[in-house]
Amino acid sequence: MTQQEEPPESGAAVDLAALGRQLRALRRRQGLTVQALSAEAGVSFGLISQLERGLGNPSFSALHRLAATLRVPLATLLSGEQDAAVVRRGEGAQLPIGVDEPPEQRVVRELLTPRSSALLQLIRSTLPAGFTNEHRPYRHLGTECVTVERGRLLVVHGESRTELGPGDSMTYGCSTPHWWANADDDETVVLGAVTPFEP
Template identity: 35%
Template sequence: MSPADGRALDLPALGNRLRELRGERGLSLSALAATAGIGKGSLSEIEAGQRNPTLATLYALAAPLAVPLATLLAGEPGTEVSADGLTATLLSTETAADGTVVEIYRLAFRPGADRRSPAHGPGVREHVLVTVGRLEVHHRDGTAVLVAGESLSFSSADAHRYRALDGKGCSAVLVITSTR
């Protein structure tokens, strides 16, 4: 299967990774749930492989665990997660010699999609290149409207937002670099 084909998130593998990461950090189920702002029961179901988390939930869990989203996705190209009118498909992940993690995603926004993303932690930057349509990006330093062929880089250490414009869908490539 190529990354373009897309594949569902492997829920049991995700649950195992979460449990391992939580254990390595000495966090109880309650502590991680509280820090991530999700219910303890929901986290328990995710760890048991019984619940399919949204993109927002995965980001909420990645931040307190201090790992890139791709770690929760097991770095498997083609893995898709969706939320708020957005489907993100992991295309590639690698770790540079200096420890910087580089994640590359294809983003597909449905018409009117409005994706609010939580802070990803210190040392995390997003680099977005619009390939189709118009995309409004709100970040700590301001707001930009990008059209096909335009790009923007910003710190995603704070909450940020992507919004497809003109009542149409939008596509982009997102590169996330993490130096934590």
């Protein structure tokens, strides 16, 4: 990788200072040294060091490899570090609802973190009475913490079965198959925070 490659987009303005701050923050959050990130991404140590200082002339290919290694969308890397992002009440993105599902399986999910966030997602799920996804348990990389706002939630994680009531929380690794069921006669509302990291 040389520093003479074509920039990300011809004529596009990239805020190198913001990119550098974001790159450094993402790298440190994942506990990577510049050398380790260089080895994993296949991007030169010198270019990464320059970028973190707000310098350099990165190619699209180099930025794409860095974003992929840091497990974030390229847009997140290019957006620059943000101190705060506000999602107002009722303005969170609505995640798709399975319209072909029976009514008791139609969970309303509102994303309470920005769409661009790949390191943390907070989702409010409203589970109708009778909901269960026992027939389609989840299994993916990451760690999840759920808190019941209203109602009762059954969480089955591997062989463990735990019923949670209002104010109760549970944290678990997502690589173990897990599923939820609404254990209440009415709607159950759950806040779930998910990160792509797992101990």
